[in-house]
Amino acid sequence: xxxSSEEVRHIARLARLALSDAEIARYATDLxxxxxxxxxxxxxxxxxxxxxxxxxxxxxVTRDDTPRPSLPVEEVIANAxxxxxxxxRVPPILE
Amino acid sequence: xxxxAPYELSIHEAQAMxxxxxxxxxxxxxxxxxxxxxxxxxxRALLTVCEEQALRDAREADRLLTSGEAADLTGIPYISKxxxxxxxxxxxxxxxxxxxxxxxxxxxxxxRLRDQHAVxxxxxxxxxxxxxxxxxxxxxxxxxxxxxLDCVPGGSSGGSAxxxxxxxxxxxxxxxxxxSIRQPAGFCGVVGLKPTYGRVSRYGLxxxxxxxxxxxxxxxxxxxxxxxxxxxxGQCEMDGTSSPVPVPDYRSALKADLRGVRIGVPREYFIDGxxxxxxxxxxxxxxxxxxxxxxxxxxxxxPSTAYALAAYYIIAPCEASANLARFDGVKxxxxxxxxxxxxxVIASRxxxxxxxxxxxxxxxxxxxxxxxxxxxYLKAQKVRHLIGAEFDEAFRSYDVLATPTSPTVAFPLGxxxxxxxxxxxxxxxxxxxxxxxxxxxxxxCGLVDGLPVGxxxxxNRFGEETLLHVAHAYQQQTDWHLRRPSL
Numbered sequence: 001x002x003x004s005s006e007e008v009r010h011i012a013r014l015a016r017l018a019l020s021d022a023e024i025a026r027y028a029t030d031l032x033x034x035x036x037x038x039x040x041x042x043x044x045x046x047x048x049x050x051x052x053x054x055x056x057x058x059x060x061v062t063r064d065d066t067p068r069p070s071l072p073v074e075e076v077i078a079n080a081x082x083x084x085x086x087x088x089r090v091p092p093i094l095e
Numbered sequence: 096x097x098x099x100a101p102y103e104l105s106i107h108e109a110q111a112m113x114x115x116x117x118x119x120x121x122x123x124x125x126x127x128x129x130x131x132x133x134x135x136x137x138x139r140a141l142l143t144v145c146e147e148q149a150l151r152d153a154r155e156a157d158r159l160l161t162s163g164e165a166a167d168l169t170g171i172p173y174i175s176k177x178x179x180x181x182x183x184x185x186x187x188x189x190x191x192x193x194x195x196x197x198x199x200x201x202x203x204x205x206x207r208l209r210d211q212h213a214v215x216x217x218x219x220x221x222x223x224x225x226x227x228x229x230x231x232x233x234x235x236x237x238x239x240x241x242x243x244l245d246c247v248p249g250g251s252s253g254g255s256a257x258x259x260x261x262x263x264x265x266x267x268x269x270x271x272x273x274x275s276i277r278q279p280a281g282f283c284g285v286v287g288l289k290p291t292y293g294r295v296s297r298y299g300l301x302x303x304x305x306x307x308x309x310x311x312x313x314x315x316x317x318x319x320x321x322x323x324x325x326x327x328x329g330q331c332e333m334d335g336t337s338s339p340v341p342v343p344d345y346r347s348a349l350k351a352d353l354r355g356v357r358i359g360v361p362r363e364y365f366i367d368g369x370x371x372x373x374x375x376x377x378x379x380x381x382x383x384x385x386x387x388x389x390x391x392x393x394x395x396x397x398p399s400t401a402y403a404l405a406a407y408y409i410i411a412p413c414e415a416s417a418n419l420a421r422f423d424g425v426k427x428x429x430x431x432x433x434x435x436x437x438x439x440v441i442a443s444r445x446x447x448x449x450x451x452x453x454x455x456x457x458x459x460x461x462x463x464x465x466x467x468x469x470x471x472y473l474k475a476q477k478v479r480h481l482i483g484a485e486f487d488e489a490f491r492s493y494d495v496l497a498t499p500t501s502p503t504v505a506f507p508l509g510x511x512x513x514x515x516x517x518x519x520x521x522x523x524x525x526x527x528x529x530x531x532x533x534x535x536x537x538x539x540c541g542l543v544d545g546l547p548v549g550x551x552x553x554x555n556r557f558g559e560e561t562l563l564h565v566a567h568a569y570q571q572q573t574d575w576h577l578r579r580p581s582l
Contacts, residue, residue: 017441018444056306081428090437
């Protein structure tokens with residue numbers, strides 16, 4: 001179960017993570033070792049076992065959709081690195 | 096150190112003195128702040144100390160104590176793991192990507208403590224985004240184990256465990272996704288409880304793996320743990336997974352007699368490679384519980400235990416890879432420039448996340464990526480079902496399962512940081528509990544080479560009272576919880 005650096009680059013791209021060449025090499029090794037350990041799970045027969053989704057016994061928790069006051073805009077965006085006119089500012093998302 | 100300085104008091108001792116005005120909240124708070132100043136250069140358990148706010152809150156607590164309006168925790172100082180949002184107090188999650196983030200709201204548990212006028216002293220160090228078992232993955236600095244400064248305090252809530260062990264506060268809060276409360280509680284010789292999934296609100300807890308995360312307390316003894324649980328447990332409308340099951344008075348569960356309590360000892364939790372001295376301490380503790388009237392079955396089996404580690408390290412990183420998508424350099428924290436929005440996000444995440452967080456995001460993204468879902472995530476969720484079913488079956492015959500908290504005592508700083516698998520193995524006895532959603536408590540039951548050993552007690556869902564009962568009975572007969580590191 002060895003991952004190539006190409007596969008690692010592909011995963012980093014899916015995860016939106018900038019990785020250096022050294023990190024790519026490191027994670028190719030680390031992920032290969034860790035995934036190797038996961039192979040132990042294949043020993044276990046689970047054909048008839050349902051997949052758990054959650055440890056909670058609750059289902060379909062709903063509440064009334066009633067409007068209520070929210071935090072003031074200036075508090076909500078106070079932590080933003082770039083803002084303008086009560087909005088979050090980002091580089092262009094469309095050409 | 097002077098005998099019975101205020102900072103050494105347990106919650107229940109301090110509470111009694113505050114009530115009869117033999118001690119003021121200001122004196123208690125000041126004593127803890129002085130203690131922090133004294134030991135923090137060596138232990139480094141804290142990321143933030145909010146002294147001014149603490150003294151202001153203590154003054155208000157004194158007013159309420161004088162006028163007879165005090166709640167259980169009024170005037171009691173505490174520290175929160177830096178994973179819980181605190182209005183106006185920086186919350187970093189141990190990460191550079193949240194450096195400078197000041198939440199505009201309180202986590203529900205913080206709000207409940209604020210309503211009682213407990214006094215927040217500061218925020219404790221942790222592995223970045225709660226991913227780690229030693230607090231060495233903090234982006235800021237490692238924390239030392241107060242019992243031996245060149246050893247780790249455990250993790251990920253290592254700062255919270257160390258802070259209680261060295262008496263910086265009578266209680267702290269942590270979070271536990273795979274053992275992050277119990278393992279450091281074991282390593283630092285304090286009581287740590289991971290409640291049943293849904294018992295305590297997760298609102299305002301920075302999410303790691305949402306189906307596994309729970310908030311819980313670190314205290315010096317079981318009685319204090321019950322007091323904190325009385326304050327923080329219960330349903331919250333902001334967390335749809337918090338449970339409507341009524342919250343009992345946990346303090347009324349504290350009895351010294353164990354007659355009628357059935358304890359099971361699962362043999363899969365006593366493995367090759369664990370320290371013999373840890374095994375002996377835990378077995379001695381279980382024999383003591385037997386002498387207090389409990390019946391003990393030494394030969395219980397939970398056969399899927401061996402698969403829990405692999406299942407956990409698929410499920411948790413998968414959930415984390417989705418949860419951590421919110422850190423994009425737009426709304427808060429560290430941000431890097433980029434020609435397009437996407438380049439900005441990629442650069443910000445690359446610069447803001449540390450090595451272990453990246454490793455887990457990569458692992459989760461891989462396991463969820465096209466073509467691998469069935470082999471990893473689906474398989475792990477099936478194993479999760481098996482593990483849960485085995486616990487359900489065991490709790491038909493036993494009220495409590497007793498195990499070691501970790502296979503070893505605290506390990507030296509730096510000894511496992513380059514080997515992720517060795518690091519992950521220190522949680523091998525704690526993570527099945529999160530997979531099943533049941534509660535687990537670690538309490539000190541011995542010292543090996545000057546380092547504490549943890550006894551882990553497990554109960555069925557919403558069985559926190561049983562855990563507190565057994566832990567309290569043990570502590571009535573032993574003094575491990577009263578031992579302190581010399582600092």
